[in-house]
Amino acid sequence: MKLRSLIASLSAAAAVSFAGAAVAAEPPEVSSSVPEPVVHHAPQPDTSFGYHQAVPRPTLTWALLQLVPSPEVAVGRQRHIGPTGNIDASARAAFGLRWQLTPVLWSFGVHPSQSRWRYLVVDPIARHSGSLELSASVEYIGGHIDSVLVRPGLRAYLPVAHRGEYLSVSLGTSVYAYDGLRVAYDVGAYILGGTVGVQMTVAPTHAPLAAIATLRLRYF
Amino acid sequence: MRSLLLLGCLAIGLAACDDTGASLQITGTRAHRAVDKRVVVEVDLLASESLGGNIGTYCTRVTFAGQAAPAEQCSADLEDGDTKTVRLVSESDRIFDGAPITVRVRHGNVDVGSTLAAPR
Numbered sequence: 001m002k003l004r005s006l007i008a009s010l011s012a013a014a015a016v017s018f019a020g021a022a023v024a025a026e027p028p029e030v031s032s033s034v035p036e037p038v039v040h041h042a043p044q045p046d047t048s049f050g051y052h053q054a055v056p057r058p059t060l061t062w063a064l065l066q067l068v069p070s071p072e073v074a075v076g077r078q079r080h081i082g083p084t085g086n087i088d089a090s091a092r093a094a095f096g097l098r099w100q101l102t103p104v105l106w107s108f109g110v111h112p113s114q115s116r117w118r119y120l121v122v123d124p125i126a127r128h129s130g131s132l133e134l135s136a137s138v139e140y141i142g143g144h145i146d147s148v149l150v151r152p153g154l155r156a157y158l159p160v161a162h163r164g165e166y167l168s169v170s171l172g173t174s175v176y177a178y179d180g181l182r183v184a185y186d187v188g189a190y191i192l193g194g195t196v197g198v199q200m201t202v203a204p205t206h207a208p209l210a211a212i213a214t215l216r217l218r219y220f
Numbered sequence: 221m222r223s224l225l226l227l228g229c230l231a232i233g234l235a236a237c238d239d240t241g242a243s244l245q246i247t248g249t250r251a252h253r254a255v256d257k258r259v260v261v262e263v264d265l266l267a268s269e270s271l272g273g274n275i276g277t278y279c280t281r282v283t284f285a286g287q288a289a290p291a292e293q294c295s296a297d298l299e300d301g302d303t304k305t306v307r308l309v310s311e312s313d314r315i316f317d318g319a320p321i322t323v324r325v326r327h328g329n330v331d332v333g334s335t336l337a338a339p340r
Contacts, residue, residue: 078301206301
């Protein structure tokens with residue numbers, strides 16, 4: 001009991017001494033002449049969420065780039081029957097150049113927030129990440145063909161590796177006029193973001209232009 | 221826009237199926253005299269058939285002025301893309317210099333032709 005009463009009295013004494021010290025440490029009253037600090041209220045940041053629609057438009061640079069042709073080699077057979085009945089059925093090859101244009105493309109590989117449609121100018125990722133395009137190409141083939149061919153067509157691009165940036169393939173069909181209307185089919189494989197590729201165009205029912213191998217060079 | 225794309229595909233498909241015809245055209249004609257003074261006419265032909273097949277029967281006829289019956293040759297040996305040189309010779313050696321020679325090529329309902337002069 002004595003110990004408890006001793007502890008209680010010591011506690012009370014300590015409390016009184018701390019209270020006195022607190023009273024002594026109180027700051028002096030501030031004079032009313034000191035100005036209030038100026039506070040600038042900044043507007044709240046924009047927290048809305050939007051997307052920039054990256055739909056490229058034709059430019060002069062783009063137009064000049066379209067003039068770069070894709071070289072190609074056409075292989076076919078044109079049988080010749082001579083006046084004495086001798087037959088020459090050897091296969092022939094001819095060099096050519098091809099220019100390509102995409103009037104409209106629908107991409108199913110771009111992010112859903114982006115527009116899926118492209119007109120004339122097509123960013124490589126939109127084309128090679130998976131797309132369907134209406135294509136048009138103009139080509140000149142020399143040698144035994146010696147003709148300018150215009151090919152409207154339809155082509156699908158499918159990504160194979162890294163959403164088509166490393167490797168993509170295509171399947172397509174086109175029509176062209178050469179002694180009547182002809183049909184051709186093409187397959188292709190593309191690397192380096194679609195800028196370089198190999199396209200093989202086959203016309204099963206047109207012997208003089210049976211196969212065309214094109215080194216496709218294309219950017220946008 | 222999607223319907224426009226489908227319409228384009230349909231148009232290409234229809235265009236591809238539209239033309240299945242065969243045709244034959246004359247790409248060149250030449251005439252010269254043989255050693256026996258008869259006139260030799262060579263006719264260059266180019267065949268086309270949209271589906272890549274045989275064009276069927278065709279006849280090449282050359283009419284020489286001063287000769288009663290024309291020289292004619294019929295064949296069915298041409299396929300799509302083939303070229304052929306047909307050689308026909310006059311029966312007579314009395315075809316005058318500069319006399320008209322008429323070349324006709326008949327294929328189906330189509331009859332194409334050209335004219336040249338007999339050589340010296």
